[in-house]
Amino acid sequence: MAQPQKTRPAASLLARAVPFASTVRDYRPAWLKRDLVGALTITALLIPEGMAYAELAGLPPTAAFYAAPAGLVLYGLFGSSRQLVVAVSAAVAVLSAATVGALAQAGSPRFVVLTAALALMAGLISLLAGVLRLGRVAQFFSASVLTGFVFGLALVIAIKQVPKLFGLEAGEGNFFERLWFLATHLGGTHLVTLLVGAGSLLVLLGLERVSERLPAALVVLALAIGVTALLGLDGRGVHVVGKVQAGLAAPRLPDVGWKDLLGLLPGACGIALVAFAEAIGPARMLAARHGYEVNASRELVGLGAANMGAGLFQGFSIGCSLSKSAANDAAGARTQVSSILAAVLTLLVALFLTPLFRLLPEATLGAIVVVAVSGMMDVREMRRLYRLRRADFIGAAVALVGVLALDVLPGLLLAVGVSLFLTVYRASVPRLSELGRAPGTLAFSDVRHSPRPLTVPGMLLLRPNEGIFFANATSLRDEVIERLRRAPGRVQAVLLDLEVTADLDVPGADMLVSLHDELARRGVTLEFARIMAPTRRMLDSTGVTAKVGEAHLHAQVLDAVVGHLTHSSSVTSEEHELLHDGLRRLRGLVEEADSMLDEKETADRQRLQELGQRLRRAESELEGPGGAPH
Structure with missing residues (x-):
């Protein structure tokens, strides 16, 4: 029984080095006639x-x-x-x-x-x-x-x-x-x-x-x-x-x-x-x-x-x-x-x-x-x-x-x-999607692909559709500033959704620091959402996280939107509906996750319970007398 186990790795190595070896091992005599016809055709x-x-x-x-x-x-x-x-x-x-x-x-x-x-x-x-x-x-x-x-x-x-x-x-x-x-x-x-x-x-x-x-x-x-x-x-x-x-x-x-x-x-x-x-x-x-x-x-x-x-x-x-x-x-x-x-x-x-x-x-x-x-x-x-x-x-x-x-x-x-x-040219051209909320949902997607998208007042939601690296960093920064300039109303925060940014090099990280400083001079906050693990490590090691602040790094786009609107000085009825619905759904998800945890997972349960309490407080702060926006 031990002998086949010893020969199997060697056979696998031979098949990787010489693929024809696996052909010989699995060859069927019935194939020879077809292969011979193919050989005659090739020779002719x-x-x-x-x-x-x-x-x-x-x-x-x-x-x-x-x-x-x-x-x-x-x-x-x-x-x-x-x-x-x-x-x-x-x-x-x-x-x-x-x-x-x-x-x-x-x-x-x-x-x-x-x-x-x-x-x-x-x-x-x-x-x-x-x-x-x-x-x-x-x-x-x-x-x-x-x-x-x-x-x-x-x-x-x-x-x-x-x-x-x-x-x-x-x-x-x-x-x-x-x-x-x-x-x-x-x-x-x-x-x-x-x-x-x-x-x-x-x-x-x-x-x-x-x-x-x-x-x-x-x-x-x-x-x-x-x-x-x-x-x-x-x-x-x-x-x-x-x-x-x-x-x-x-x-x-x-x-x-x-x-x-x-x-x-x-x-x-x-x-x-x-x-x-x-x-x-x-x-x-x-x-x-x-x-x-x-x-x-x-x-x-x-x-x-x-x-x-x-x-x-x-x-x-x-x-x-x-x-x-x-x-x-x-x-x-x-x-x-x-x-x-x-x-x-x-x-x-x-x-x-x-x-x-x-x-x-x-x-x-x-x-x-x-x-x-x-x-x-x-x-x-x-x-x-x-x-x-x-x-x-x-x-x-x-x-x-x-x-x-x-x-x-x-x-x-x-x-x-x-x-x-x-x-290089295609890599250097910035590909940014502006995000908006699809009516009746909490999903944020490209405004070009959503009928009657609802943008968030005072917040510009952008998603780089590629990695951020030396070839496109500067042009990406310039495009963000241009989108900010063209925004119809006053923008208080720019959120970059980094869901598809798996590649971030040092020049790209340096550009984000430069972008943060430029936005700060304009009175605008830079925030990030849905950061992939390799990108997060680069943000941490290059000092971008410290510069932007942990409070402005979000797990989901909705978290950032709710946080922005919660602290917004003016909330319309539409914004109030979004906030109320978002907070309620988030709290429901947290409570559902809490109920599914094992009793031994006390640390996770405690974190979820604290998050649920914060969400409930945010809901009560949001509503004035009679449930109207304050």
């Missing part, structure tokens, strides 16, 4: 897209066979999603090419080595972020800004591939410069290449309309190779992939120096961020669909391990593929076994079938990429942002235009900067 999509994306990364098409299997296996072992496919990503491939292209000539041996080193660095950064549990960092990268960045990135990818469809050399520079170069060189279009490219596009789009489960890219790849061989198109000026070396690369560390690593660092950070932002959404969507949870930090570990494996095998940086993940899920895959089987199938293709790709037209690879990235151009989401919130749309538009005008890496930095700016 991966081979053509992987070869195309390897060219996006500036490498020979065979580099996909070095990067993808390592990514599939290592993410399958360490990632927390059971259906997500991490193999090749157009966005990550372009970021890789842009980073390494600034340091080495594309196609050179140095370019290949730096690309592998970049994948290793991006993987290490992601792995460390996961170990340090920094998965929540993704919350600071605005989804709206990411939509614009990915849209722009898709256009950049497309403009680099479109010249292949016309048999033209690609231009240099940003998106607009490349577009202008293409437009001014259309006269040099190679007709046969255009027919191959256009035909590949039409067949791809047609097959996708026929069935989403059909591996359209693989079918087009096979047809293009067959037609090229049959008609001898390579001899008619159609550029083909050429000789493809079979086999696999041995794992090794790239031979690079510290200067190279420093040059790659910004791009590695960008790749780690984009790969994670690209993966976490689909991972959570698939998990919700199948009733399990994904861990953001665990996803960082899985992506990091996948990229480190791709770099060790002389591949390129990789990321999640939404299309292959969706196809894997649609095929019925139940676990990460589908990704591991897909890695095995991809290795078999690399070892025995690569010579078949010698006659693959470059125009067909370009068409495959253009169709693949067209799904990244989310026009519907951009329209939705424009319709719902212009600020989100502007953030997305700035990121989109930034990628087009500045190129990929500067565009990424701009997108990150816009996200941080929006975060």
Whole structure:
């Protein structure tokens, strides 16, 4: 009996470190058929897209066979999603090419080595972020800004591939410069290449309309190779992939120096961020669909391990593929076994079938990429942002235009900067709700959400709807003073309801002291209600409690209101009704609590009885002769 208890913690630790261990432990033989179908689907999509994306990364098409299997296996072992496919990503491939292209000539041996080193660095950064549990960092990268960045990135990818469809050399520079170069060189279009490219596009789009489960890219790849061989198109000026070396690369560390690593660092950070932002959404969507949870930090570990494996095998940086993940899920895959089987199938293709790709037209690879990235151009989401919130749309538009005008890496930095700016700006804008009493109740809520709210004469009730910290402290203070200035009558007290203020830092506490002093100069008292425990500790330790006074700290908003009206010099009939009703209900609650206490709880009983006596005295003081307000 003792042995299982000893092994259970070890098994739990292994499952946390390697989520695939729990999959193996609970695996059912009936799932194997579905996982195998998912693996075949992944492989059918991966081979053509992987070869195309390897060219996006500036490498020979065979580099996909070095990067993808390592990514599939290592993410399958360490990632927390059971259906997500991490193999090749157009966005990550372009970021890789842009980073390494600034340091080495594309196609050179140095370019290949730096690309592998970049994948290793991006993987290490992601792995460390996961170990340090920094998965929540993704919350600071605005989804709206990411939509614009990915849209722009898709256009950049497309403009680099479109010249292949016309048999033209690609231009240099940003998106607009490349577009202008293409437009001014259309006269040099190679007709046969255009027919191959256009035909590949039409067949791809047609097959996708026929069935989403059909591996359209693989079918087009096979047809293009067959037609090229049959008609001898390579001899008619159609550029083909050429000789493809079979086999696999041995794992090794790239031979690079510290200067190279420093040059790659910004791009590695960008790749780690984009790969994670690209993966976490689909991972959570698939998990919700199948009733399990994904861990953001665990996803960082899985992506990091996948990229480190791709770099060790002389591949390129990789990321999640939404299309292959969706196809894997649609095929019925139940676990990460589908990704591991897909890695095995991809290795078999690399070892025995690569010579078949010698006659693959470059125009067909370009068409495959253009169709693949067209799904990244989310026009519907951009329209939705424009319709719902212009600020989100502007953030997305700035990121989109930034990628087009500045190129990929500067565009990424701009997108990150816009996200941080929006975060800081929103944090710095004070969000205050003015509270009023709902007619016929003792509940105090936002006056904007209550029909005919009843405000408390002589008292301004405000609720900060967030933490009070350095970024918003000053603007919050200014907003309180402005609300006080706009108040219709003379205000004797300002009450801050701190119900949702769980975060109060030292600058925020200092601001409250400053606010107290400013209000005191105006003859206004500052009071607090519903203070959370961490906030109360900060108020005590920074001297705010001593400054404001314990008498002005209240358990409930109603306590503060009753105390204010009890000592008010003029009480209207409406105020009298509120006071009388409030005191009566409070006394009823106290008496009810008193009756429920155990006889042994004498201290609590004594405190409640004293509170009840005070409430009764307040009621009698409130009423004059005949029960009228005095």
